Amino acid sequence: MTIALILGLIGAIAAGYYFAMRPVILKVAVGPANSDDVKVVQTLTQAFARGYVRLKPIQTEGAVASADALAKGNADLAIIRGDLDVPKDAQAVAILRKNVVVIWAPSGKGRGRKSGAKITKIVQLAGHRIAVFGRTEANVNLLKVILQQYGVDPGKVDIVQYPTTEVAEAIRSRKADAYLAAGPVNSRITAEAIAVSAKEAGEPTFLSIDLADAIAQNHPAYEAAEIPAGAFSGSPDRPDDEVKTISFNHYIVARKGLSDTKVATLTRQLFAARQQLMAEFPFAVKIETPDTDKDAVIPAHPGAAAYVDGEEKTFLDKYSDYIWWVLMAASATGSLGAWFAGYLKRDERTTNSHLRERLFDMIAQARHSDSAEELDQLQSEADAILRDTLHCFEHGAIDQSGLIAFNIVLEQFHRAVSDRKLLMSTMAQNLQRASAQFRAAGTL
Known part of the structure; x- marks a missing residue:
């Protein structure tokens, strides 16, 4: 009888391990269509095809919609911007990339600019037209944060927005006196926009955000950063010196209630595929571990934190105590059963x-x-x-x-x-x- 109980217990443990470790599919919200983020997630989906955690992309209109999908429970994961409204139950799995803000003004004359005027500082943007590249309102709001920090009323600035597909046309038509773009330091889109600006209106003047530390203090989603000299391809003088700016992160976030084991495994698989991603998407990906401090802007998911801190638990680590107690209970049950059977006989x-x-x-x-x-x-x-x-x-x-x-x-x-x-x-x-x-x- 005791042997039968032990065999039954071993079978139960084996079945539990099978069900605990069988592949799981996590839905990840990402957008907009044809963006680098979507391509990155599609590549990850292929890379994870044989892993414990597998991905199912859910395409959205952008980071805001992706965050909303996560908040409503329609997705397990989402690709979001750290400077947008982050869902309350979102926790960071990884930093997909860091984005920097680039503001520049062409040296030639642009629409709305007084003859001979030259924009070299943020405070001089008042009364001028600024072109913001990007589909959503996120970069427009970002510009307003910068202007307000310098005491410039956003209402006194003519802000126009262009999708990234119309960058070159907007610059050639001289529709703005200054431009704002946000993306990785090595962003292809930003570099091409600056190159077109230099060709059409003379070498650009990069506007330094000297109050970056103050902005970061007032808005924790942003960090003070620097654009290194020669960061933009086409000329070693773009910029000719380091430029102070602010940065924000693009995150892979997970629902707070998602299993620690699943997120830890996802994080491990993600960093295992990091080299492949960076090779295929050098302008869109620079995966980093999330901030595991308790006061982080977006707190790290416990599963991701366990991986980062080297405290990830195996199946036996997590359930060894339960298995030991079950074995003890089975032994006691077997002894009691033997005594009871003997009592009956x-x-x-x-x-x-x-x-x-x-x-x-x-x-x-x-x-x-x-x-x-x-x-x-x-x-x-x-x-x-x-x-x-x-x-x-x-x-x-x-x-x-x-x-x-x-x-x-x-x-x-x-x-x-x-x-x-x-x-x-x-x-x-x-x-x-x-x-x-x-x-x-x-x-x-």
Whole structure:
């Protein structure tokens, strides 16, 4: 019975491990269509095709829609901007990339600019037209944050917005006096926009955000950063010196309630695929670990934090205590079951004990018997006792040692019967011989 319980327990543990470790599919919200983020997620989906965690992309209109999908429970993961409204239950898995803000003004004359005027500082943007590249309002709001920090009323700035597909046309048509773009330092889109601006309106002047630290202090989603000299391809002088700016992160976030094991495995798979992603998307990806400090802007998911801090638990680490307690419980249950089974068979053991005592009495009776018929009856009774004893052994009422002891007594009984029958046969022969001799002597 105990063995059966142990085998059943092992089977239950194996089944639990199978169900715990079978592949899971996580829905990831990402957008807009044809963006680098969508392409990155599609590449990850292919890379994770044989992993424990697999991805199912859900295309959205952009980062705002992706965050909304996560908040509504329509997705397990989302690609979002850290400077937008982050869902309350969103927790960081990884930083997909860091984006920097680039603001520049062409050296030539642009629409709305006074003759001979040259924009070299943020405060000089008042009264001018600024072109913001990007589909959503996120970059427009970002510009307003910068303007307000410098005391420039956004209402006194003519802000126009262009999708990234219309960057070159907007610059060629001289529709703005300054431009704002946000993306990785090595962003292809930003570099191409600056190159077109230099060709069409002269080498650009990069506007330094000297109050970057103050902006970061007032708006934790942003960080002070620097654009290194020569960061933009096409000329080693773009810019000709480091330019102070602000940066913000693009995150891969997960629902707070998502299993720690799933997120830890996802994070491990993600960083295993990092080199492949960076090789295929050098302008869109620079995966970094999330901030695991408690005061992080977007707190790290416990599963991701466990991976980053080297505290990720294996299946046995997580469930060893439970397995130990189950084994102890199974052992106790087996012992209790054995005791209970023995308790239920106490009547059979008592009966068998009486039968063995009866067999002892039968040995003494056989040794003093003078009747072959009586010996045959004792033999038949011994056969019945043997049958009952074997029945008790099969049902566990007596153990192997008890059966051996019974066998010793039974052998003694058979020997007593055999000896008695031999003695009775010898006596009968002697009587016949004496009788014959007596008759022979009488005839003489």
